[in-house]
Amino acid sequence: MLRILTTMCILMLLSIPAANAMKIKDYHKEVMTGDNGKVECSFCHGDAKRKTIPQASACETCHGTPDDVAELTQRPSDADHDIEPNPHDSLHYGTDLPCTYCHQEHKESQVYCNQCHEFQYPDMKR
Amino acid sequence: MNEKKLASPERRQLLKGGAAMAVASLGAAMPLSANAACMPQEKVKFDEIVDVIVVGSGFAGMSAALQAKEAGASVMVIDKMPVFGGNSTINGGAMAVAGSPLQKKEGIEDSVDTMVADMLEAGRGMNDVEMLKLVCNGTAESCEWLTNYGVQWKPFVQHFGGHSIPRVLQTVQSSGAGIIRPLISAAKKHGIAMRNQAKLEGFIKDDTGRVIGVEVREGYYFPKERTGKMVNIGARKGVIMATGGFGRDIEYRQMQQPKLTSELDSTNHAGATSEALKQMMLLGANPIHLDQIQLGPWASPDEKGFGTASQFNTIATYPSGIVVDVRTGERFFNELADRKARADAIMTRRDADGQPVYPIGFTNAEGAKNAQTLDWGLKYKVIQKANNLDELAELYGIPAAALKAQVARWNDAVTQGKDNEFNRPMQKAMKLEQGPWYAVRMWPKVHYCMGGVKVNTASEVLHLVSNKPIPGLYAAGEATGGIHGASRLGACAVAEGVVTGRNAGSHCANNQAASLHLA
Numbered sequence A: 001m002l003r004i005l006t007t008m009c010i011l012m013l014l015s016i017p018a019a020n021a022m023k024i025k026d027y028h029k030e031v032m033t034g035d036n037g038k039v040e041c042s043f044c045h046g047d048a049k050r051k052t053i054p055q056a057s058a059c060e061t062c063h064g065t066p067d068d069v070a071e072l073t074q075r076p077s078d079a080d081h082d083i084e085p086n087p088h089d090s091l092h093y094g095t096d097l098p099c100t101y102c103h104q105e106h107k108e109s110q111v112y113c114n115q116c117h118e119f120q121y122p123d124m125k126r
Numbered sequence B: 001m002n003e004k005k006l007a008s009p010e011r012r013q014l015l016k017g018g019a020a021m022a023v024a025s026l027g028a029a030m031p032l033s034a035n036a037a038c039m040p041q042e043k044v045k046f047d048e049i050v051d052v053i054v055v056g057s058g059f060a061g062m063s064a065a066l067q068a069k070e071a072g073a074s075v076m077v078i079d080k081m082p083v084f085g086g087n088s089t090i091n092g093g094a095m096a097v098a099g100s101p102l103q104k105k106e107g108i109e110d111s112v113d114t115m116v117a118d119m120l121e122a123g124r125g126m127n128d129v130e131m132l133k134l135v136c137n138g139t140a141e142s143c144e145w146l147t148n149y150g151v152q153w154k155p156f157v158q159h160f161g162g163h164s165i166p167r168v169l170q171t172v173q174s175s176g177a178g179i180i181r182p183l184i185s186a187a188k189k190h191g192i193a194m195r196n197q198a199k200l201e202g203f204i205k206d207d208t209g210r211v212i213g214v215e216v217r218e219g220y221y222f223p224k225e226r227t228g229k230m231v232n233i234g235a236r237k238g239v240i241m242a243t244g245g246f247g248r249d250i251e252y253r254q255m256q257q258p259k260l261t262s263e264l265d266s267t268n269h270a271g272a273t274s275e276a277l278k279q280m281m282l283l284g285a286n287p288i289h290l291d292q293i294q295l296g297p298w299a300s301p302d303e304k305g306f307g308t309a310s311q312f313n314t315i316a317t318y319p320s321g322i323v324v325d326v327r328t329g330e331r332f333f334n335e336l337a338d339r340k341a342r343a344d345a346i347m348t349r350r351d352a353d354g355q356p357v358y359p360i361g362f363t364n365a366e367g368a369k370n371a372q373t374l375d376w377g378l379k380y381k382v383i384q385k386a387n388n389l390d391e392l393a394e395l396y397g398i399p400a401a402a403l404k405a406q407v408a409r410w411n412d413a414v415t416q417g418k419d420n421e422f423n424r425p426m427q428k429a430m431k432l433e434q435g436p437w438y439a440v441r442m443w444p445k446v447h448y449c450m451g452g453v454k455v456n457t458a459s460e461v462l463h464l465v466s467n468k469p470i471p472g473l474y475a476a477g478e479a480t481g482g483i484h485g486a487s488r489l490g491a492c493a494v495a496e497g498v499v500t501g502r503n504a505g506s507h508c509a510n511n512q513a514a515s516l517h518l519a
């Protein structure tokens, strides 16, 4: 009996539409929520039924080109080692790295550079 | 100059001796055994077709792509990572060049033969001499070629360990990014298709066994294997494999060298894995020297990867300081021996349970004055500062009296100009008299794969059974094996990547075109 109940619970959980199950970032809640109070997944995922990891172009419609983003976080030209380098325009990769390798939407964000570095970035909203 | 060449494709420029090899290799189409994991041509629908596909976007791949473009081919570069440049764009930007203008300016006599001799000695005679000569012979011209694409070099030559004379140039950024970024800009400017997140998963052959394309996972999100979708891309003239080494592939490197367990970190980027090499082997490519894997003896266990310690130790501790066993305060090896000898020595430091006991390398402010990563290393506490030797001993738990005695013995050796204990060359040795001291804990990391597929001087990949070229398949850079023998000299991988990449690019672009059809 107990087992049947648990199974039913799991089934119910599974049947909840993904739209409600995916948490999104606080900073995106306002802009992504439609008049019906539901998150508009399509802003990032397009209309495809099966959701895949969005291309950087999905973010660019609102945030501008990678160059625009890089400008937001430009460092003073005489910055020393007390200031972490610009994550959006690096020595190795320029502005090539797609946004989603750092800014995750449904889980905690990370910093791609930190596979190899120990940069802090206290201002990054994770 | 390069710009002009790109504008007029008929002005093809081959490396010395290359033209003859290219012609000779055209007739070599030979049938292959049918069991490689490839699709026969009739069933293939190509989603896109170009003349030359380059797999990998490091020194070898970008050089190959631009050289093929200069020869008039249409070119696509694919890389599985979200970014271009592999190990090349995180590297130290140091390139060994035999006969550079800077050497001449400083009155340093060098020759291709001298560089070959140095690399043979480090390689313990295991090197593929034909390829080694091709690389050394191409360095001076390739360095100029890079300069013409906008690479900027520091205005002096450096003397790296194992080289008999100063011949190392370094980009002003102290990074391979100083080479990769200009090459990527040039590629984009000249219409080379640059595709990131595009992973090679297999080859496509025609009935005669010639490689005519690749199966690519587009939109690949490293390292998630099922992401993206598969497409077939055709290559009329050939596929150039510039896929680098497999230093981060713990499973595969351990098959070659069981001691290289997960205990050892690697300096490489996360994409340095073996799947592309394995696909070449399925086609019949001859793998050689796969168990020759170089460890970097200058790394620290207190940070990830190459980090800040590697440059600090290369520039400061090794030439101008000493390395001691933390338990005894005493030196235990020649700090200027080649990479293999140093790494082997450090890894003998273990406790009764076989666990590493990290040695301490140190120098003083004078010795560290040129170390660019010092500030970053201090910030992350990988490099630590002590005002005097007592403080240094305290910091790491070294017996203080023994440490001071060792430093005194070292200073005597410098005065005498002779290291009786470990026979270190003392020409540039420096007395260690004044604090403050800068120190790091040390343990080697997997750095470079000397092994890879065997190629001929036209950069064609050779078949395991026939020892003849596999038609349509070329390889360059760290993906190839044999050039460095048992141990690569520092700064010789940039040289290898650029020279062999360009060689592959020009030969592939001059290959006979197969006629392929879009879906």
Ligand SMILES: Cc1cc2nc3c(=O)[nH]c(=O)nc-3n(C[C@H](O)[C@H](O)[C@H](O)COP(=O)(O)OP(=O)(O)OC[C@H]3O[C@@H](n4cnc5c(N)ncnc54)[C@H](O)[C@@H]3O)c2cc1C
Pocket (backbone or CB within 6 Å): B055, B056, B057, B058, B059, B060, B061, B078, B079, B080, B081, B084, B085, B086, B087, B088, B089, B090, B091, B092, B093, B094, B095, B096, B176, B198, B199, B200, B201, B242, B243, B244, B245, B267, B268, B269, B271, B272, B273, B275, B276, B306, B447, B448, B476, B477, B478, B479, B490, B491, B492, B493, B494, B495, B497
């Ligand atoms: C930290 C560090 C510092 C170094 N410093 C120096 C130095 O100062 N001087 C020197 O001479 N050497 C140095 N080396 C060694 C040198 O950088 C490398 O040997 C060299 O970069 C290799 O170039 P490559 O083009 O062959 O391969 P890479 O630059 O590694 O490029 C290979 C590319 O192929 C891609 N790839 C692999 N498999 C696939 C696949 N299946 N599908 C699609 N793409 C694929 C990878 O993602 C990668 O981008 C250093 C190495 C490291 C790691």
